[in-house]
Amino acid sequence: MAQRELQLVSADIVECRACPRLVEWRERVARVKVPRFCHEEYWGRPVAGFGDASARILVLGLAPAANGGNRTGRIFTGDASADFLFPALHGAGLSNLPTSTRRGDGLDLRSTYITAVNRCAPPKDRPTPQERDNCLPYLVREIAALEWLRVIVALGEFAWDGALLALGSLGHKRRPKPRFSHGAEAEVGPYRLLGSFHTSPHNTNTGKLTPEMLDAVFECAVELAGLTGLREVDPPLGSVATAPRPRPALGSSGAPGSGRARG
Numbered sequence: 001m002a003q004r005e006l007q008l009v010s011a012d013i014v015e016c017r018a019c020p021r022l023v024e025w026r027e028r029v030a031r032v033k034v035p036r037f038c039h040e041e042y043w044g045r046p047v048a049g050f051g052d053a054s055a056r057i058l059v060l061g062l063a064p065a066a067n068g069g070n071r072t073g074r075i076f077t078g079d080a081s082a083d084f085l086f087p088a089l090h091g092a093g094l095s096n097l098p099t100s101t102r103r104g105d106g107l108d109l110r111s112t113y114i115t116a117v118n119r120c121a122p123p124k125d126r127p128t129p130q131e132r133d134n135c136l137p138y139l140v141r142e143i144a145a146l147e148w149l150r151v152i153v154a155l156g157e158f159a160w161d162g163a164l165l166a167l168g169s170l171g172h173k174r175r176p177k178p179r180f181s182h183g184a185e186a187e188v189g190p191y192r193l194l195g196s197f198h199t200s201p202h203n204t205n206t207g208k209l210t211p212e213m214l215d216a217v218f219e220c221a222v223e224l225a226g227l228t229g230l231r232e233v234d235p236p237l238g239s240v241a242t243a244p245r246p247r248p249a250l251g252s253s254g255a256p257g258s259g260r261a262r263g
C-alpha cells in the first residue's frame with residue numbers, strides 16, 4: 001500500500017506545473033546548460049522522492065539543485081550536496097553505496113526515503129512561501145504513506161519548517177514551534193524531528209558542517225528509529241570502498257548551534 005501511494009504521489013509530482021516561476025526556471029536551466037554538463041540531457045521537471053517504502057527514516061532537503069536533481073531526475077543526485085550526504089548514509093548502513101551519481105547507478109536505500117520540500121529547482125535556492133505551500137501537499141502525502149516512519153532528518157531550516165508544516169497538516173502540531181539548530185531534536189506526534197545543517201557546499205566548504213557532525217546526526221537517527229543493528233548485522237554493499245567513519249557525539253564539533261537541543 002505504501003509503495004502504491006508513493007508511486008501515485010511521484011506520478012503527480014512529475015506532471016506538476018503549479019508554480020510558474022519555478023517551471024520557467026527549471027526548464028530554462030535544462031535548456032541553457034552549464035558548460036560542464038553541456039552534452040547531457042537534463043530532466044528539467046519536478047523531482048519526486050525515492051527510497052524504501054518501509055522507511056523509518058525520512059531525509060528531507062530544500063529542493064533539487066539546478067544542475068543536480070534537475071539534471072539527473074533524482075533528488076540529492078549528481079551534485080556536491082550528494083557527495084557529502086551519501087558517505088554519511090552509507091556509513092550509517094542506510095544506503096548500499098557511498099555515492100549518488102545518476103538514476104540507474106545501483107543505489108539502494110535501506111529503511112530510508114529521501115525527498116524535499118520543493119520539487120522544482122528554485123532560482124538562488126529560494127522558493128517563495130507561496131511556492132513552498134504549493135508543494136507541501138506532496139510531502140504530506142509521502143509522510144502519510146510511509147507507515148513505518150519514525151524519524152525525519154531535516155537538512156536546513158527550510159526543511160525543518162517544511163516538516164513542521166507538513167506534520168501540522170497531519171494533525172501533529174507543536175506549540176511553541178521547535179527551533180531549528182544543528183543537532184536540534186523535537187518530538188512531533190509519533191515522529192522525532194532531527195535538525196542538521198544542509199549539506200550544500202556553502203556549509204561544507206566553510207566547515208560549518210563537517211563529516212563528523214553529519215555522521216553524528218545519522219547515528220542519532222538510526223538509534224531513534226530502532227535500527228541500531230542495521231550496520232552490524234548486514235554491512236552495506238560496497239563497504240569495501242569506504243569504511244564507516246568514527247562516530248562522535250552530536251555537537252562535538254564545537255560549531256555554533258551544534259548542541260543537541262530538544263524543541
Ligand code: SF4
Nearest residue numbers: 016018019046120135
Ligand atoms: S515546486 Fe512543487 S508545486 Fe511548484 S511546480 Fe514544482 S512540483 Fe509543482
